[in-house]
Amino acid sequence: MRFVRVWRRLALGLFGACAFAGEKSLVLPANMKALNCAMPEKENRFLGSSAPGQLFLPGEAVTVRLALAKTEEPLALEIQEITTRDPERKIEGMEGFTDTAGHAPLIGLEGRPVVHKLKVAFGDKPETEIEVPNLSVPERFGTYALVLLRGKGVRTFLGTVARVPKPREGGNLENTPVFGEAGFLDRPERFAHRAAAYQRMGVHGLRLEIGWNERKDGTYDWGRLDTYFAALESGGLQVMITLGAHPQWAWPFTPHQTPASVRPNWDGNPYWGQCDWLCDPKLYPRYGKWIRAFCERYWKGGKGALWGIDNFNEPWEGGGISGWARDCVQYRAIQKLIAENAYAVDRRIKMCAASSIMNTEDKLYSDGSKEFDQYVDVFTDHYVVPSMCYGPMVARARGKESVETETWFVNSEYLLPQGMCQFMAAGQLRLSPWHQRVLYDGVPGVEDQYHVPTPVCAATAAFNAFVTGKRFEKIVFRDHLPWVFQFGKDDDPDALLVVFGQLMSIGGNDPRERVWWQVDSAPGGTMTIRNRDRLLRFFDLAGNPLYERQREVKLPMSIFPTYITCAKGPKAAAARLKEAVIEGKRPVEILPRDFATRVGPGAKLTVGLHNCLNRAITGRLALKPPAGLVLKAAELPVKLAAGETADVAFELASATPSPANAYPCAFAFTELTSRRFQNLREVSCEYQETLHAAIVPKGTKTIDGNLDDWKDVPGVSVVAGVQQAELTELLRRPWLDLREQKPDGSFAEFKLAWDDKFLYIAARVNDPTPQSDLPSFAARDENAFFHSAASDQREPYKSWLAKNHPGRSFAEVPFVYCTPPEAFIPFRRDRLHVALDVADDWHDFAPTTDRVPYGFHAVPDTDYEYSLYLCQGGKSEVWRHLAPGVPRIHDFPRQPRGQRTTGLVPGAQHAVKLEGTIYTYELAIPREELATLKLAPGTTFGLMLRAGNNKGPHVDFGTDKAVTKLNGLTLHPYWERSANCGARWTLVE
Numbered sequence: 001m002r003f004v005r006v007w008r009r010l011a012l013g014l015f016g017a018c019a020f021a022g023e024k025s026l027v028l029p030a031n032m033k034a035l036n037c038a039m040p041e042k043e044n045r046f047l048g049s050s051a052p053g054q055l056f057l058p059g060e061a062v063t064v065r066l067a068l069a070k071t072e073e074p075l076a077l078e079i080q081e082i083t084t085r086d087p088e089r090k091i092e093g094m095e096g097f098t099d100t101a102g103h104a105p106l107i108g109l110e111g112r113p114v115v116h117k118l119k120v121a122f123g124d125k126p127e128t129e130i131e132v133p134n135l136s137v138p139e140r141f142g143t144y145a146l147v148l149l150r151g152k153g154v155r156t157f158l159g160t161v162a163r164v165p166k167p168r169e170g171g172n173l174e175n176t177p178v179f180g181e182a183g184f185l186d187r188p189e190r191f192a193h194r195a196a197a198y199q200r201m202g203v204h205g206l207r208l209e210i211g212w213n214e215r216k217d218g219t220y221d222w223g224r225l226d227t228y229f230a231a232l233e234s235g236g237l238q239v240m241i242t243l244g245a246h247p248q249w250a251w252p253f254t255p256h257q258t259p260a261s262v263r264p265n266w267d268g269n270p271y272w273g274q275c276d277w278l279c280d281p282k283l284y285p286r287y288g289k290w291i292r293a294f295c296e297r298y299w300k301g302g303k304g305a306l307w308g309i310d311n312f313n314e315p316w317e318g319g320g321i322s323g324w325a326r327d328c329v330q331y332r333a334i335q336k337l338i339a340e341n342a343y344a345v346d347r348r349i350k351m352c353a354a355s356s357i358m359n360t361e362d363k364l365y366s367d368g369s370k371e372f373d374q375y376v377d378v379f380t381d382h383y384v385v386p387s388m389c390y391g392p393m394v395a396r397a398r399g400k401e402s403v404e405t406e407t408w409f410v411n412s413e414y415l416l417p418q419g420m421c422q423f424m425a426a427g428q429l430r431l432s433p434w435h436q437r438v439l440y441d442g443v444p445g446v447e448d449q450y451h452v453p454t455p456v457c458a459a460t461a462a463f464n465a466f467v468t469g470k471r472f473e474k475i476v477f478r479d480h481l482p483w484v485f486q487f488g489k490d491d492d493p494d495a496l497l498v499v500f501g502q503l504m505s506i507g508g509n510d511p512r513e514r515v516w517w518q519v520d521s522a523p524g525g526t527m528t529i530r531n532r533d534r535l536l537r538f539f540d541l542a543g544n545p546l547y548e549r550q551r552e553v554k555l556p557m558s559i560f561p562t563y564i565t566c567a568k569g570p571k572a573a574a575a576r577l578k579e580a581v582i583e584g585k586r587p588v589e590i591l592p593r594d595f596a597t598r599v600g601p602g603a604k605l606t607v608g609l610h611n612c613l614n615r616a617i618t619g620r621l622a623l624k625p626p627a628g629l630v631l632k633a634a635e636l637p638v639k640l641a642a643g644e645t646a647d648v649a650f651e652l653a654s655a656t657p658s659p660a661n662a663y664p665c666a667f668a669f670t671e672l673t674s675r676r677f678q679n680l681r682e683v684s685c686e687y688q689e690t691l692h693a694a695i696v697p698k699g700t701k702t703i704d705g706n707l708d709d710w711k712d713v714p715g716v717s718v719v720a721g722v723q724q725a726e727l728t729e730l731l732r733r734p735w736l737d738l739r740e741q742k743p744d745g746s747f748a749e750f751k752l753a754w755d756d757k758f759l760y761i762a763a764r765v766n767d768p769t770p771q772s773d774l775p776s777f778a779a780r781d782e783n784a785f786f787h788s789a790a791s792d793q794r795e796p797y798k799s800w801l802a803k804n805h806p807g808r809s810f811a812e813v814p815f816v817y818c819t820p821p822e823a824f825i826p827f828r829r830d831r832l833h834v835a836l837d838v839a840d841d842w843h844d845f846a847p848t849t850d851r852v853p854y855g856f857h858a859v860p861d862t863d864y865e866y867s868l869y870l871c872q873g874g875k876s877e878v879w880r881h882l883a884p885g886v887p888r889i890h891d892f893p894r895q896p897r898g899q900r901t902t903g904l905v906p907g908a909q910h911a912v913k914l915e916g917t918i919y920t921y922e923l924a925i926p927r928e929e930l931a932t933l934k935l936a937p938g939t940t941f942g943l944m945l946r947a948g949n950n951k952g953p954h955v956d957f958g959t960d961k962a963v964t965k966l967n968g969l970t971l972h973p974y975w976e977r978s979a980n981c982g983a984r985w986t987l988v989e
Contacts, residue, residue: 053197173205202464273319308350392427501557
């Protein structure tokens with residue numbers, strides 16, 4: 001999964017810097033400046049406290065231990081609550097451990113500090129260790145900085161403690177939302193202490209990566225694991241084990257790992273997917289025996305800490321970060337081996353796979369069968385953000401569960417509920433939202449890298465205390481603001497509502513990640529909630545009550561979250577929130593659609609308007625057309641109920657068709673304020689977009705790479721990588737003008753036609769980096785991607801064998817990759833890439849629109865998907881990626897295939913020509929292939945068109961249209977997002 005690889009590489013790159021350079025997430029100069037104190041020092045140290053992890057429960061007395069340098073000056077401790085709740089407060093640059101969350105947070109100060117005077121008897125020693133009992137830490141939940149005050153004005157940061165809510169009773173791994181990281185348990189002597197700290201955060205489950213730890217003589221080394229599991233059991237924690245590398249003696253080329261797909265100048269580094277770390281398959285039975293012994297030792301009849309087993313960490317095709325570099329046949333064999341041996345101990349042990357739903361389906365379900373349903377219970381994802389997330393839908397269809405077990409994007413309080421809510425609304429039952437490095441920092445002179453808690457600990461404890469045992473039920477309002485995420489049933493008085501005025505894009509900055517992106521990305525606004533009867537109870541991110549005496553509560557329409565409970569349950573709370581008065585927020589999405597007929601008098605330009613507010617609105621929509629188009633009425637009245645979407649049609653009085661089929665239009669909506677809302681300030685709603693006649697005229701085409709017979713078919717031009725103002729101007733120019741204006745640019749012109757037998761698609765593409773000839777994909781030798789005797793004569797393998805294993809051959813490991821597989825796959829080539837949405841069904845998935853808005857997570861909008869590409873010798877191929885009944889796979893070598901699968905399209909006609917930097921694509925897809933597309937005038941269908949570029953930006957039709965958003969299930973590969981098929985085309989005579 002390439003997206004995960006890139007994101008995780010960033011994360012681990014930063015983690016590496018943190019681990020070796022001592023980077024922090026809290027103890028940073030900018031944060032010390034906010035506290036008006038010096039950085040911590042070895043001379044005066046915070047040694048610890050009377051609570052595990054410095055996390056104190058309600059009512060617990062706080063005792064801290066300090067080491068202080070001798071001084072004659074008076075000493076005191078200042079206790080100041082600190083927060084990371086303001087999205088605008090962040091440390092510029094890359095200072096600190098930020099992981100995937102971006103900049104490190106800049107702390108804010110909450111309330112007034114408390115000063116606790118110290119009495120210290122130093123004697124004749126230069127340093128004294130003291131205990132300070134009953135430290136004046138408030139009962140208020142939160143994180144408190146401890147600043148040493150010396151004499152007149154000398155201030156030094158010592159550390160932090162936190163006050164957290166008591167964990168909810170009955171919590172366990174399966175009903176607790178936040179999933180922990182085992183890296184926090186770093187040393188055996190601290191295992192029990194770390195587990196107790198997790199327990200206070202309400203964390204009941206975590207992930208631990210281990211290897212097969214059998215000695216060559218057959219004895220097992222359980223020492224470290226025994227200590228680990230004993231600590232987990234004492235802390236009430238359960239663990240998902242990720243089984244990884246095998247012992248050195250078991251490697252095929254012991255004592256060396258097996259080189260995988262590496263470059264000729266490989267330096268011998270076995271990490272980052274460059275080597276295979278697994279045993280000879282002949283040893284699989286021995287591995288299975290160890291798995292059974294492991295499960296018997298730590299399952300303990302269901303009373304031990306073992307919960308489930310994941311088969312390898314990120315076992316990507318071609319090479320994974322943790323040492324996987326084998327084909328999917330081997331993965332299937334090991335998955336079956338693990339399951340059979342674990343299930344022999346107890347069927348309740350959970351079997352997990354395979355770090356992304358894309359990888360799981362590629363490895364276990366490529367043949368479309370249900371064979372591996374018996375060997376997997378839980379689908380695991382890593383960094384599969386909501387716009388790409390569909391694992392929970394696969395899980396539901398197969399009677400499984402789906403969880404996110406690595407999504408390290410949280411480094412502040414406000415990010416935690418944003419991410420938890422969005423991922424759980426997308427269907428994940430639980431997730432690991434942070435790396436342990438953002439929970440704690442170290443301080444000089446104390447040998448503990450996880451010593452002083454950051455505000456993320458308190459935020460985690462509060463979220464878990466509220467949500468443990470309460471599954472995500474729904475987004476309460478699925479067609480209008482505010483965003484209200486419900487955890488718990490409608491009538492549950494302990495249920496939680498998490499309220500936002502705005503969502504944020506996770507894993508990127510593109511607002512098209514989100515639904516209603518025009519409105520949701522617009523800044524500003526407030527919502528005022530009536531609460532005279534105290535029906536609603538409000539809480540901050542640490543779990544403290546808010547607004548207890550206020551009859552009205554005003555909240556910002558921002559990404560900042562608010563927790564709400566209601567004694568009568570969420571249903572009663574929702575009725576109150578529906579009446580909230582939203583002010584200063586853009587009210588509507590303006591959703592123009594391309595012309596569905598030829599542009600001329602009487603043609604209609606249809607605009608959808610979506611009222612995103614929780615009240616009815618009345619107003620007028622104005623349209624400013626380009627020169628050449630004259631409207632019968634340039635302004636039309638609009639009346640919309642709360643959350644309603646309706647169409648407004650502007651009719652053309654006269655028209656001069658654009659030679660480039662491009663019509664830049666400007667839209668403006670003005671709300672007419674009613675008496676009830678007469679005090680609301682007006683918010684402008686404007687939008688601009690270049691529209692086209694998205695029509696497919698009837699007419700037979702000759703498929704020969706010559707587009708002369710397409711001259712009268714209106715096309716659409718798309719330019720990649722330019723600013724919007726320049727784009728608007730460029731799109732008004734015909735193809736030849738574009739070539740003159742942007743000879744080194746990436747741009748394309750697409751056209752469609754049809755007759756009774758075919759749907760025709762043509763494209764001309766300017767590609768500054770045209771791809772050299774590639775072999776036929778259909779005729780590829782799948783075995784050539786794996787080691788054989790041929791590797792013995794290739795570098796660096798030849799030299800590696802001569803140096804380390806003379807006389808041996810790579811023919812011994814024909815299951816290990818020697819060539820990366822992706823470059824040859826059609827979705828990685830220069831290509832014409834097409835996705836069609838011809839039906840409203842969800843394929844093998846159940847719709848989720850009863851719980852979340854359409855498009856909140858990845859949606860299976862593509863029914864048919866094809867790539868047309870050039871091969872050696874001027875030949876071409878058209879490859880079917882998807883069609884009804886075809887499994888969602890990525891065409892990796894040696895994937896088992898079912899009767900219905902990807903492949904060449906029978907009966908298709910196609911041609912590709914490359915002249916300089918210009919590709920000409922021509923494709924005819926037969927009616928028999930497009931069985932569910934009715935070839936008749938008036939038929940409309942969704943379409944995504946891409947001129948794919950293997951070395952530069954893709955040229956995508958639909959990216960800049962209001963009716964589209966980013967989606968992970970529109971085009972392959974599914975670990976990358978593209979615009980969806982929201983743009984509609986119409987067959988005409």
